[in-house]
Amino acid sequence: MRRPGTSFIQFRKRIPQDVLSKARGVSLSIPVGDEVFHTVIGARTGEITVSLRTRDSREAKERQAKVSVYLDSVWQALREGPKRLSHKQTQALAGEAYRHLVASFEDDPGSPEVWRKIVQLQANAMAGDDAARERWFGPTVDQTLANHGFVVALDSRTALLDAVGQALALASVQVARNADGDYSPDTVVNRFPVLERSKQTRAIVKTLPSGSQSITGLVEGWWREAKAAGRTVSTYDAYSRAARLLSEFLGHDDARAVTEDDIIAFKDHRLSQGVGLKTITGGDLPGIRQLYAWGMENRKVSHNPAEGVKVAKVKKKRTRDPDFTLEEATSILSHACKHQRTGKASEHISNAKRWVPWLCAYTGARVGEMVQLRKQDIRKQDDLWIIKITPEAGTVKDAEFREVPLHEHLVEMGFPSFVSSAGDGHLFMKLFGDSEDARRRAWRTTKNRVTEFVREVVTDKDVQPNHGWRHRFRTVAREVGISRDISFAITGHESKDEGDKYGTVTIKAKAGGLARFPRYTVLS
Known part of the structure; x- marks a missing residue:
């Protein structure tokens, strides 16, 4: 809906009657695009209303779906009680926070001195009281939980707060290395496991049914052949990165569920992050396109959602000749x-x-x-x-x-x-x-x-x-x-x-x- 006085599209949904009494006073962390909006359900609140922070109808539909599923997970948690994360799930979620921070800054990390200062401030926060940790790492915890629609018990959130704090400190060290010009392979990221959901945990992301083909699995299948054919490790690194970023953006790893609209949304998301056209047209899209082409040839998938997706070519302005004088x-x-x-x-x-x-x-x-x-x-x-x-x-x-x-x-x-x-x-x-x-x-x-x-x-x-x-x-x-x-x-x-x-x-x-x-x- 649209509210008078603003051009932003608004989300509005009633709180189910069977959880209305339990919802009073509950804090919500509602995911809207790349932001999280915090609100507390009041004593007289009967519906949830939040701005989707966009005027684009297609983007609004995507955000509306994510908000709706998040709220559904909250209502279900109120019916069943908050869930507890396993230790492995906690580390997997911390790994998502790690990867997000590194990916956000690795292309243009800025000054290494600034990142070293951040590392020190993060260490101080970890050694400080609960308020300091909450101030530094709480927003990232809320964003990560909201991305998956998780509503967790207090002790699970406390454990996740500590894990995210440690992960962000490690991520800041990695970005500092990038700022120093060191882009050698990240040896830390592999310590974090892939998120696995127990039967008791509710999430907004789709889980893969038995026999399905994962996006990241396409990479390994393609690489077994490509390596034997003499393709370089740098190509494998580029394709792996593209598949991982796509999977993280979609919130699932089901290669067969990916549509052309998903790829377009992924492209738009990368552009909104400030990623250069050269990276998208020369790395992200060709990598995904090639993986799906291999998947079709080997009967892993039945379609190539990236085949028709293109990015407008912008001719780079030249202010000088490309060779040294x-x-x-x-x-x-x-x-x-x-x-x-x-x-x-x-x-x-x-x-x-x-x-x-x-x-x-x-x-x-x-x-x-x-x-x-x-x-x-x-x-x-x-x-x-x-x-x-x-x-x-x-x-x-x-x-x-x-x-x-x-x-x-x-x-x-x-x-x-x-x-x-x-x-x-x-x-x-x-x-x-x-x-x-x-x-x-x-x-x-x-x-x-x-x-x-x-x-x-x-x-x-x-x-x-x-x-x-x-x-x-x-x-x-x-x-x-x-x-x-x-x-x-x-x-x-x-x-x-x-x-x-x-x-x-x-x-x-x-x-x-x-x-x-x-x-x-x-x-x-």
């Missing part, structure tokens, strides 16, 4: 030449700061391809030093190897001598463990540190701190007349010209092209 390039390279390892700084990271910018400058390679180089990936053949860029060392786009001769300037600067003196294994990464996760953590850490190092001298946000080298290499290659097929073979770009796919661009041809690439002159 000569001045920016020489500033970065000079900064690299002057870099000295100090204090307890990692030797591997220091080496990366010294050499990776130069390697990118003379190869046009992706920074991720350079930071994962191993000693065995650099060899001398006849009179040429050669870099082998291979998926055996880590992530390479399209999983295709290529070999690139070292520019003679890199040889004169002593890069081969550096490699010869280095220990076996990765040149710029220090691995703690033999697992794939350990390798990816080290890879991300080195990439982030190189990015931060470049940003010390090139602060213009309209140029990418590492990808700018790929653009600059192609620009210079055109200026000096290096043919497109040779330039593409060096940088690893894929040509759409069918003729370029015939024959091989040899090491000799690449070396001839690089011989025309001018040297960078920097101040020592």
Whole structure:
């Protein structure tokens, strides 16, 4: 309904007669969109009225359904008495609070100092009295319970308050790591179990009937095949994240119950969170679409709800060219030449700061391809030093190897001598463990540190701190007349010209092209 004097759509529902007397004085935490509205049922209250805080009729219907089911769970709890959460359920709900905080800030976490201060304030609240804990963590507890329509006993809420406090403190530490540039895999999130509901617990979310297909289950089924086919772990991470976010948004994990309207609502929800179009169009929707496509091919699901869902393309305004200017390039390279390892700084990271910018400058390679180089990936053949860029060392786009001769300037600067003196294994990464996760953590850490190092001298946000080298290499290659097929073979770009796919661009041809690439002159 609409109330005179406001354009917001309003929710209005009578309190059932059989619980009316028990409802007097009950506190409600009503979920409306991303907010929770608190109210107490008065002595003369016969109905619940709350603004849905939207003018959009479709969004109002979604919010109305959630409010209605929440209230139904409250009435049922009044009939049966509040329920108690198991310890596992308490930790699962705390995990939802953890994931929500991390997801809300990980793209743009802001200052690490601010988050460290928050961690300290949270610790003080946890060590303080009940009022302090309630003030800091109570709203999140109410939101989490309201999301599931849970009405719980006082002792269960107290236990959840403590668990959520601990989870939010851990989440703040994780966001502080992100703010520091550390996006290595989150090792904390897996400690929280998936929410399981006992027969006694009432919830607004749908439970999966026996034999159903879960959304997150599609990920694991797809990955078993995709891994064998050579797909990268980074793709698995992206698809897993998209499936988890969708499941959390919908409040259920039933892949067969997802509709196109659900995907549209999910897309709109992500946009409302401030998530960039590139993340949604390049990560969320393609991931969900691919998982459902696999599910249909393997008879796990009968439809693909993401197939027709699109996001309007907004052309990004360009205020400058995407490649580094000569001045920016020489500033970065000079900064690299002057870099000295100090204090307890990692030797591997220091080496990366010294050499990776130069390697990118003379190869046009992706920074991720350079930071994962191993000693065995650099060899001398006849009179040429050669870099082998291979998926055996880590992530390479399209999983295709290529070999690139070292520019003679890199040889004169002593890069081969550096490699010869280095220990076996990765040149710029220090691995703690033999697992794939350990390798990816080290890879991300080195990439982030190189990015931060470049940003010390090139602060213009309209140029990418590492990808700018790929653009600059192609620009210079055109200026000096290096043919497109040779330039593409060096940088690893894929040509759409069918003729370029015939024959091989040899090491000799690449070396001839690089011989025309001018040297960078920097101040020592």
